[in-house]
Amino acid sequence: MIIDDRILLHVEKPARYTGGELHAVTKEHGKTMVSFAFCFPDIYEVGMSHLGMKILYHVINEREDALCERVFSPWVDMEEKMRQNGLPLFSLETKSPVSSFDILGFTLQYEMSYTNILNMLDLGGIPLLAEQRGEGHPLVCAGGPCAVNPEPLADFIDFFILGDGEEIIHDILDAVAEKKKKDMPRGKFLQEIAALEGIYVPSLYQPAYNGDGTLKEPIPAMVQRRIVRDLDKAPYPDRMIVPYINIVHDRVMLEIFRGCVHGCRFCQAGYIYRPVRERSVTTLMNHACSLLASTGYEEISLSSLSTSDYTHLEELTTGLLEMTQGKNIGISLPSLRADNFTFGLMEKVQSVRKSGLTFAPEAGTQRMRDVINKNVREEDILSSAETAFKGGWNNIKLYFMLGLPHETEEDVEGIADLVYKILKKGNSRSTVTVSTAFFIPKPFTPFQWEPQDTLEQMVEKQRILARRLQHRRITYNWHDFQLSRLEAAFSRGDRKLGKVLLKAWESGCRFDGWAEHFRYDRWLEAFEACSLDIGFYTDRTRAPDEVFPWDHMDTGIKKSFLWKEKLRSEQETLTVDCSQGCSDCGILQFKGGACRGCCDKG
Amino acid sequence: MDAVTRVKFQRLESTRYTSHLETMKVFQRALRRTTLEPAYSEGFNPQMKMVFGLPLQVGVVSLGEYADLSFAREYAPMEVLERLNGALPEGFRVVAAGERTIRKNIMADVAGALYEITYDMDALEMISFIQESAHLPVIKKSKNTLKEVDAKPFILRMERIGKDSLAFLLKAGQVNLNTNTLTEALRRNLGKDLNLLALKRVDLFVERKGILVDALSEEALATEES
Numbered sequence: 001m002i003i004d005d006r007i008l009l010h011v012e013k014p015a016r017y018t019g020g021e022l023h024a025v026t027k028e029h030g031k032t033m034v035s036f037a038f039c040f041p042d043i044y045e046v047g048m049s050h051l052g053m054k055i056l057y058h059v060i061n062e063r064e065d066a067l068c069e070r071v072f073s074p075w076v077d078m079e080e081k082m083r084q085n086g087l088p089l090f091s092l093e094t095k096s097p098v099s100s101f102d103i104l105g106f107t108l109q110y111e112m113s114y115t116n117i118l119n120m121l122d123l124g125g126i127p128l129l130a131e132q133r134g135e136g137h138p139l140v141c142a143g144g145p146c147a148v149n150p151e152p153l154a155d156f157i158d159f160f161i162l163g164d165g166e167e168i169i170h171d172i173l174d175a176v177a178e179k180k181k182k183d184m185p186r187g188k189f190l191q192e193i194a195a196l197e198g199i200y201v202p203s204l205y206q207p208a209y210n211g212d213g214t215l216k217e218p219i220p221a222m223v224q225r226r227i228v229r230d231l232d233k234a235p236y237p238d239r240m241i242v243p244y245i246n247i248v249h250d251r252v253m254l255e256i257f258r259g260c261v262h263g264c265r266f267c268q269a270g271y272i273y274r275p276v277r278e279r280s281v282t283t284l285m286n287h288a289c290s291l292l293a294s295t296g297y298e299e300i301s302l303s304s305l306s307t308s309d310y311t312h313l314e315e316l317t318t319g320l321l322e323m324t325q326g327k328n329i330g331i332s333l334p335s336l337r338a339d340n341f342t343f344g345l346m347e348k349v350q351s352v353r354k355s356g357l358t359f360a361p362e363a364g365t366q367r368m369r370d371v372i373n374k375n376v377r378e379e380d381i382l383s384s385a386e387t388a389f390k391g392g393w394n395n396i397k398l399y400f401m402l403g404l405p406h407e408t409e410e411d412v413e414g415i416a417d418l419v420y421k422i423l424k425k426g427n428s429r430s431t432v433t434v435s436t437a438f439f440i441p442k443p444f445t446p447f448q449w450e451p452q453d454t455l456e457q458m459v460e461k462q463r464i465l466a467r468r469l470q471h472r473r474i475t476y477n478w479h480d481f482q483l484s485r486l487e488a489a490f491s492r493g494d495r496k497l498g499k500v501l502l503k504a505w506e507s508g509c510r511f512d513g514w515a516e517h518f519r520y521d522r523w524l525e526a527f528e529a530c531s532l533d534i535g536f537y538t539d540r541t542r543a544p545d546e547v548f549p550w551d552h553m554d555t556g557i558k559k560s561f562l563w564k565e566k567l568r569s570e571q572e573t574l575t576v577d578c579s580q581g582c583s584d585c586g587i588l589q590f591k592g593g594a595c596r597g598c599c600d601k602g
Numbered sequence: 603m604d605a606v607t608r609v610k611f612q613r614l615e616s617t618r619y620t621s622h623l624e625t626m627k628v629f630q631r632a633l634r635r636t637t638l639e640p641a642y643s644e645g646f647n648p649q650m651k652m653v654f655g656l657p658l659q660v661g662v663v664s665l666g667e668y669a670d671l672s673f674a675r676e677y678a679p680m681e682v683l684e685r686l687n688g689a690l691p692e693g694f695r696v697v698a699a700g701e702r703t704i705r706k707n708i709m710a711d712v713a714g715a716l717y718e719i720t721y722d723m724d725a726l727e728m729i730s731f732i733q734e735s736a737h738l739p740v741i742k743k744s745k746n747t748l749k750e751v752d753a754k755p756f757i758l759r760m761e762r763i764g765k766d767s768l769a770f771l772l773k774a775g776q777v778n779l780n781t782n783t784l785t786e787a788l789r790r791n792l793g794k795d796l797n798l799l800a801l802k803r804v805d806l807f808v809e810r811k812g813i814l815v816d817a818l819s820e821e822a823l824a825t826e827e828s
Contacts, residue, residue, distance in 0.1 A: 020692060293635065296631030296632060298630065298634065328648050328650075
């Protein structure tokens with residue numbers, strides 16, 4: 001297929017659609033080749049910044065019998081041109097229509113990208129509903145963090161992948177190769193693949209509901225999450241595609257570990273990526289060396305949920321500094337805890353340029369931080385702020401959550417109080433940027449039983465805080481309430497939401513995560529048209545024994561543990577992190593995984 | 603002073619959507635993939651020293667783009683050419699290189715640009731139309747201003763190279779006429795719809811003693827315009 005100038009010269013950033021970047025892999029589509037289209041339901045610049053795609057692209061293309069190509073959501077201008085010209089959704093490498101691939105794999109990073117998935121299927125000429133797809137259509141699968149609750153997408157996806165992709169992708173490719181060889185019918189294939197550990201085929205099960213809309217019983221599938229037990233030996237790309245246009249994270253990314261030792265009770269990632277698995281310094285130095293040489297990037301960034309928790313951080317950063325010395329290569333260390341060690345490190349790493357500094361106290365009062373198990377004390381935050389201001393940082397960014405469970409007006413005021421205390425640590429030129437997001441209860445967290453604040457509560461809390469933060473040296477940003485509410489509905493949604501999603505897409509919803517395209521009114525109309533109430537998903541306190549739509553997804557974390565943690569949050573009791581003691585979350589069932597401190601280090 | 607190598611390169615079909623700034627990044631990253639030692643600017647945020655010639659709009663193929671690359675030590679121009687070609691992504695190709703010894707860089711020195719343009723109009727008719735027009739007024743859009751200019755004096759030479767195809771040598775540099783403005787000028791003065799069917803930049807030139815010369819010639823690299 002050729003995408004010609006009549007289209008490309010009339011869209012913003014045509015290089016989003018042209019491919020041909022350094023290290024892009026182009027293979028010939030052949031009869032025995034298993035072709036996998038990695039579909040990212042957002043634009044090129046966002047998708048190209050995603051590490052998971054880089055890893056799977058590498059892992060698949062390393063195989064001789066398989067190929068992986070990239071597909072992104074076209075921006076609205078390109079979609080319009082494509083529809084006008086009858087141009088189907090295509091891959092960047094060979095410009096093949098997505099309908100010609102054996103498998104389309106969507107990554108679910110964010111609930112608000114779901115309409116883009118429907119839109120991409122539609123642009124690809126592929127029936128949206130799994131039940132309407134036949135032998136000639138690609139298999140449509142999806143994985144990533146939102147796959148822990150796949151039910152809202154159950155109508156559209158043939159099978160879901162739960163857990164790390166590096167290993168299971170081989171099982172899937174093998175199975176599809178076998179299917180092609182034997183000319184196996186689609187239905188039989190789906191039944192067979194459902195037996196693979198980590199695979200969920202939603203069409204094999206029909207949920208039954210009580211009169212009040214809750215589930216009667218858990219979906220009888222037992223889907224166990226797949227994990228890479230030894231991350232140090234796991235494959236990692238030695239080259240990454242270097243785009244021509246600027247992307248969001250335009251640098252070498254080095255994943256230092258997966259998982260997190262902290263159990264912040266609002267944080268889904270802190271639970272669903274357990275246990276912590278680290279890469280060794282030697283391995284990381286090798287990856288860094290080959291990636292810098294093969295890409296020519298001027299910056300390298302460490303990637304993890306909490307950089308400060310890497311056991312050999314000092315050794316690694318010293319090694320990287322030596323490696324990059326005199327080469328004008330920057331090292332960036334996101335997700336750092338603000339303590340003295342960190343400041344020493346940042347001084348070393350950014351000896352000249354002071355980039356932004358972000359602290360995430362998450363809550364304003366100690367009581368609230370105890371509720372969410374965010375183990376940071378006010379005196380630490382204040383002394384860090386003082387060190388930062390004295391060290392020459394003129395602006396500090398602060399990140400808080402509003403609407404956390406059991407939040408009182410005092411806690412909201414507490415955010416403002418803390419901000420002013422921080423500001424006092426600086427001088428007359430110091431500024432503070434405050435961002436708040438509304439709490440979204442997520443599956444597989446101790447807050448999965450909790451309601452979200454209503455829109456009225458959100459507006460009120462927001463108003464209190466905005467009034468308190470009126471100061472010429474404070475900038476205050478906040479997230480869209482309505483978007484937070486919709487995200488909350490989908491994150492704990494059930495299969496009934498599939499109809500709402502379809503309706504919303506039909507009425508033109510897409511790129512919901514982009515403020516300029518988000519249309520809450522259309523979403524409400526979609527709920528109404530399906531006789532569903534968004535409040536059922538967002539405003540309810542769930543009963544202790546309520547059956548959840550994600551109960552059949554076994555991430556390794558026990559529901560009983562999460563319930564205990566919920567009770568501890570009500571008692572404002574902290575739970576130690578995994579490096580100090582085992583709280584018996586259940587993850588030990590993954591034998592060979594390494595929980596630190598509580599068992600032999602794997 | 604750093605050693606400066608001027609390279610002539612092509613921006614081909616697959617990379618023609620790369621903007622001027624993005625192209626600089628492509629070269630910076632390509633240089634990092636070689637063993638060449640680029641020169642960096644002083645200051646808090648050291649940048650590789652490189653200057654590119656006349657920016658070209660995205661979507662257009664070019665057979666003759668130029669960049670002046672500064673190095674911390676001297677290299678034979680052919681070594682720079684070969685190493686860069688070993689590292690550049692497909693779609694960018696260095697075709698010639700020379701050592702620049704004068705101070706003036708390519709961006710400041712460029713004086714002419716050669717294009718091949720195909721309109722949906724007979725080339726000979728187009729030539730006579732332009733020759734017979736004393737002026738070709740057009741509104742030129744720059745960042746925030748609209749200004750009327752005369753396109754005629756910018757057209758230094760024309761030649762028919764195909765039934766509807768012409769080679770245009772345009773005056774270029776600090777005061778410049780890009781091909782969009784040229785097309786607009788022709789359209790306006792012809793008083794009819796004129797469609798651009800194909801466009802390619804062929805080369806850039808510098809001026810020495812009143813004559814346009816090859817940007818990699820001895821005069822261009824070693825003598826300043828007096």
